[in-house]
Amino acid sequence: YLKPPTSFNMLTLFQGSVEPMQIDADPQDDQQNAPDTNYIVENPTLDLEQYATSYSGLMRIERLQFIAEHCPQLRVEALKMALTFVQRTFNVDTYEEIHRKLTEATRYLEVQGVQDTVPEGGVVPPPLDSAWAESTRKKALLKLEKLDTDLKNYKGNSIKESIRRGHDDLGDHYLDCGDLSNALKCYSRARDYCTSAKHVINMCLNVIKVSVYLQNWSHVLSYVNKAESTPEIAEQRGERDSQNQAVLTKLKCAAGLAELASRKYKPAAKCFLQASFDHCDCPELLSPSNVAVYGGLCALATFDRQELQRNVISSSSFKLFLELEPQIRDIIFKFYESKYASCLKLLDEMKDNLLLDMYLAPHVKTLYSQIRNRALIQYFSPYVSADMTKMAQAFNTTVAALEDELTQLILEGLINARIDSHSKILYARDVDQRSTTFEKSLHMGKEFQRRAKAMILRAAVLRNQIHVKSPPREGSQGELTPANSQTRMSTNM
Structure with missing residues (x-):
């Protein structure tokens, strides 16, 4: 049973972090899993300049704006960096929006007199460059007209390759202007003019990139599957071909x-x-460090001990990613x-930085909870009984808090045990191994x-050459007659 959303607009569909149609869930679970979007990070240890250089294009601007939204300490610096970078594009609307935010942030610092958050060079924002904005708008419009005229000429000449490149060029220009909807349309239209598997893959990558910016995740997965099913990728998946x-x-x-x-x-x-570490070059989506953090935390939260050892710790490829993030390793x-x-102490130490990651932040609470639960389950698994006092010390918590956690795990069926609340001992439920065996x-x-x-029955049927009639299909044309429908069973076992 699918429940339609009660109220939404198209912008909400694109910007939501989940797909618009979802299976009904317990409202309490939804409230627990709903990410808190109004949090503030007070103590980041992020090198903002190094962080920003790991990304390119719109991804750099969006990540810097996300950091500015959630971290007062880095707000002015992040907005200044985003403002400088956006002036290399045709995205005038975003430039004006970032400048407005920067002006508000610096004015707030001046009013509050917060010295710790004042970056070098004071709190005076750069003036709004109206001349640049006007000039850039005109240049963008002229370029758009030229690209549109070129595309019409290509269509008049009916040259597929030129038409495909014309759509791609238009998509690139719209993306540079920050018009994601039109960029997606242009990249998608190039599909009808692809003449090789390489062209199809390029089209898919372009659509995937814009869909990530729009956070249209079902579209992303759809085009990933399309790209993977092209012969060039599907047939050579096992080969170490660099491209x-x-x-x-x-x-x-x-x-x-x-x-x-x-x-x-x-x-x-x-x-x-x-x-692949050696081929991970997609700054328009994420950095190699992101791969290490996202992959490592998701694996910790969901893999059992054997999977963790086989797929993560013993993985020669993923080890190279982990070298970039020693804390995760x-x-x-x-x-x-x-x-x-x-382990849990290190997780707490890096939590602030993770909350400044626009894609990971909504999942930090859930992932941390799953990792902790998995640790509790793994700790108790070898024992028949466990002293909850010692267990609480091992997990840096109180006995009362630990008892609540264990109770929840028992209720969810994740631990097969019972709690002696008086003696504060956790007992594994008796399982008769003899009867089970x-x-x-x-x-x-x-x-x-x-x-x-x-x-034995099949051998007897074959030995006696018993024939089997296939049942006639209802409503099918040209049905076989009973005589023609008889088939001899294969003697191949």
Whole structure:
């Protein structure tokens, strides 16, 4: 049963972090999982300049604006960097919006007299460059007219390759102007003029890029599947072809972002783990450090111990990503070594920086909760009983808080145990291994007996050359007569 959204507009559809149509869920669960968008980060340890250089195009501008929105300490610096970068584009509307935010931020600092957040050079914002804005608008309009005229000429000449490139050029220009809807239309129209698998892949990558900016995640996954099904990618997936690996890495990163946004953390982890470090060059989407953080946290939250060891710790490719983020690497290793106190402490230390990531921030609370629950389950799994006092020390918490956590895990069926609240001991529920083994053996014996009888029956049918008639199809034309419908059973086992 699908419940239609009660009220929305097209902009909400594009900007939402999940797909518009969803299966009905418990309202309480929705409230718990709903991300808090009004939080403030007080103590970031982010090198903003180095962070910004990891991205290009609209992604850099959007990430800097997100940081400015949630971190007062970095607000002015982030907006100044975004303002400088946006002047390299035709995106005048975004320039004016960022300048307005920067003016408000600096005015607020002056009124409050907050010295700690005042960047070098004071709090005076650069004046609004109206001449640049007017000139850029005119240049953008002239370029648009030229590209549109060129495209009409190409269509008049009926040259498919020229028409395809004309649509791509128009899409690039609209993207540079910040007009994402028209950019998406132009990139999509190029599909009808693709004459090779390479052209189809290029078209898919362009549509995926704009769909990520629009946060239209179902569209992202749809075009990732289209690109992966092209012969050039599908047939050579196993080969270490440099160009194909670069394309596959972009596709996996985009799919990982879409799965992450849809709260499908295990598929997201698998996508990020398939990225190739040597071919991870997609600053318009994310950085190699993002792959390490997103993939590492999603894997910790959803992988069991064997999967974590096989797919993350022993992965020669993902190890290279983890070298870029030593904290994530240490967290994964400490979790695997059952050093949960150190693991959770490191997670808390990097939480502020994670909350400044526009794609990860809505999921930090959920991922941290799942990682902690998995740690509790893994801690107790080898024991028949566990002292909750020692367990609380291992997890840097109080016995009362730990008891509440364990109660919830027991109610959800994640831990098969019972709590002695008086003695503060957690007991595993008694499982009669002898009876379980006998039941399993009897079940396997019955299954073997059933399969043996079926094989004997089939052998008897073949030996006696018994013919089987296929039932006639109702309403089908040119039905076979009973004589013609007889088929001899194959003698191949």
